[in-house]
Amino acid sequence: MKLTYYPGCSLEGTASDYAAGIAGVAGLLGLTLAELPDWNCCGASAAHSLDAEAARALPIRNLRLAQRIGLDVVAPCALCFNRLKAGAKDLEAKGERLSFRVWDLLDLLTQPVFLKRMAARLVTPLTGLQAVCYYGCLVNRPPKITDAPTPENPGNMEKLLQTLGATPLEWSFKTDCCGAGLAVARPDLIDRLVRRLYDRARRAGAECIVVSCQMCQANLDLPQARISRQAGQKYELPVLYFTELIALALGHPEVPRWLARHLVDPRPVLAAKGLLEIPAPQASG
């Protein structure tokens, strides 16, 4: 299966670990991701906040490039996906028909064809791994843009975790906002939102949080030390990409190297379950 791939800017930057994991999983699942030539930034929150015209034109330039190729487009970032979908809706409203569909990567990889492939090739079932799924905002909301069937209570990531043998836990915060867009200008606000997510995840019994977007990942992973200091209690919840769990369960050899690039190291939790071998620490503490 071949699709046009729209990586988005941060996968070339701070989320290069996510990009590596996606490439690895695509290889395992027989999926060819052909990067959209000359793709541009989708404009993100900045464009839709300050320049409605640019917020339409930027994704539409990408859609026109994709139209020449004609294959379905997949985006691994919730915000890129949302902006591309908004652009597509805009063109449709003007009577233009696109011959392809825009996918969010999680939605694509949880289609029955891929879940079946995963189930058939399971090498290391993630038995005993207790996780909450965190979808964030923009892959699902607003449904008139995303076409998400169950925006208040999505379930495709839970289904994926079950397929991989892990234990997805119920919690009511899977689509609550983490405030990622305010992380630079108002970190005080995101600290409050994110801390609540940690608390609720822990209360649900989670050993880790699973995400499908690099902004959610960064916003939940990077500030844990800061939030721990402020809260006077230690938070140490690994925040894993769903792609890393697929790769782990399917026996991809590179997984430990991707995990080592997170700030909160997920390897000890996985090693304790016998899902991963990590080299013994050099010095004991």
Place this chain on the structure above:
Amino acid sequence: MAQSAAFALAENLAAAGLAVDGCYQCRKCSNGCPLVFAMDLPPDRVIRLALLGREDELLACRTIWVCSSCETCTTRCPNGIDIAGVMDWLKEQAVARGAAVPEPEVRDFHCAFLGAVKLMGGRLSEPLVLALYALKGGRWLAKLRRSAAAGELATALELLKRRRLPLSPPRRLAGAGEVAGILRRW
């Protein structure tokens, strides 16, 4: 005059695809809003004031800047009102008309982002957006205090160690000129 001004705002919003006149003040938008604790007007008030034409208050309020665009309100409104879209429209107007913005850091970050994409020829450089943001409009002290600069630096170092800080700029696009045209205002 007061009367026509009162209708003008709702009409301008409707012309932008953001009709607000269906609001029956159920407050579902505000009840689900994750950032209402940091707002000076809850989202339902914003819609009400828009209906009443109280434009100056809206262009000067904090709410539109601390809104995270999470789209919960827009998803839940029983009357199909795009509350998040109204927030965006008001932000754009506030900047275009030079209104006093109570959250200059949020505005500066958005401006820095669009400026960085244009400068780099079509894609975002994350380090550049942070640099432009730091330089924009001064207020170093406020920014340092807010972003807990020492912590930010420590995080940047951690990312560097993990090969996650891009050390080269993004590729300049063949369509850089086209993108610069789209972003001509920034």
